[in-house]
Amino acid sequence: RKKLSAEELLCELKRKIQLKTIDGKEPPFSALGWEKYVPRIPLNKLNGYRSCAVVTSAGAILDSSLGKEIDSHEAVLRFNSAPTQGYEKDVGNKTTIRIVNSQILTNPSQHFMDNPLYKDGILVAWDPAPYSVNLKKWYNKPDYDLFTPYVQYRLKYPGQPFYILHPRFIWQLWDIIQENTQEKIQPNPPSSGFIGILLMMSMCKEVHVYEFIPSVRQTDLCHYYERYYDAACTLGAYHPVLYEKLLIQRMNKGKEEDLYRKGKVVLPGFSAMRC
Ligand code: NCC
Numbered sequence: 074r075k076k077l078s079a080e081e082l083l084c085e086l087k088r089k090i091q092l093k094t095i096d097g098k099e100p101p102f103s104a105l106g107w108e109k110y111v112p113r114i115p116l117n118k119l120n121g122y123r124s125c126a127v128v129t130s131a132g133a134i135l136d137s138s139l140g141k142e143i144d145s146h147e148a149v150l151r152f153n154s155a156p157t158q159g160y161e162k163d164v165g166n167k168t169t170i171r172i173v174n175s176q177i178l179t180n181p182s183q184h185f186m187d188n189p190l191y192k193d194g195i196l197v198a199w200d201p202a203p204y205s206v207n208l209k210k211w212y213n214k215p216d217y218d219l220f221t222p223y224v225q226y227r228l229k230y231p232g233q234p235f236y237i238l239h240p241r242f243i244w245q246l247w248d249i250i251q252e253n254t255q256e257k258i259q260p261n262p263p264s265s266g267f268i269g270i271l272l273m274m275s276m277c278k279e280v281h282v283y284e285f286i287p288s289v290r291q292t293d294l295c296h297y298y299e300r301y302y303d304a305a306c307t308l309g310a311y312h313p314v315l316y317e318k319l320l321i322q323r324m325n326k327g328k329e330e331d332l333y334r335k336g337k338v339v340l341p342g343f344s345a346m347r348c
Pocket of ligand 1: 129130131132152153154174176177263264265266267284285286294295296306307308311312
């Protein structure tokens, strides 16, 4: 198939992708009474942010001094266990939404239930469900059991909005990556980073993504908050990260200079696109 232009690609995303969370209305969740566990306001109704920041956890954001710029956005998205405390100068301190993969909810070392890191803003969890999106199969055998801690958390902190992404949304993203890539990509879900970018494109007028495409500071340091070196963090192994990045770079509306110096890509939100 012919290579889509940036505009065509953006419109394709807008047309094909629907932000969707588990709402408790479908089996097996309906019969398990999940409607009373999920927040009353659906995530896709919390849209209408003007300008948003997506802050990846890449080591390359260290020494960027991007903190002020990041906090100037109306909403800021962060990932997994990425802290702000002690790193404000480079990553800012505002957290509006945090995306966590199912390992975060289940790994005892995260203390997910009472770690203050997770008590700020809106939480959005996801788990690599099988492609078939059979919710019953997934519920019985998730990659990591996020369902039990989710319900516990909702009962303990009912005031904090907390959602589980619908596997359909995750695999819609994978389909788009594969359809627009020459090679056959690995049949694993996209990284939290790619999921977060598309979530923010669904909720914001404009999205500024930091250090998803590496800046001049590119490094093998995996995360800005720990001393662990692995180039696969930036280029991918399990997740089709390299292909996610090529796709995002193709749609960049920002300045070449900002990509190079800040590792910043600017994307229009779906509501701001004329297709
Ligand atoms: O590493 P992780 O993601 O928490 O990073 C969040 C997102 O930032 C982007 N990133 C990160 C590092 C880097 N050098 N370059 C980047 O571009 C990626 O888009 C990434 O998604 C995940 O996707 O959920 C991931 O989570 C970790 C791990 O589970 C958590 O950090 C919790 O410890 C995964 N690592 C392992 O399973 C060992 C990782 O594969 C992806």
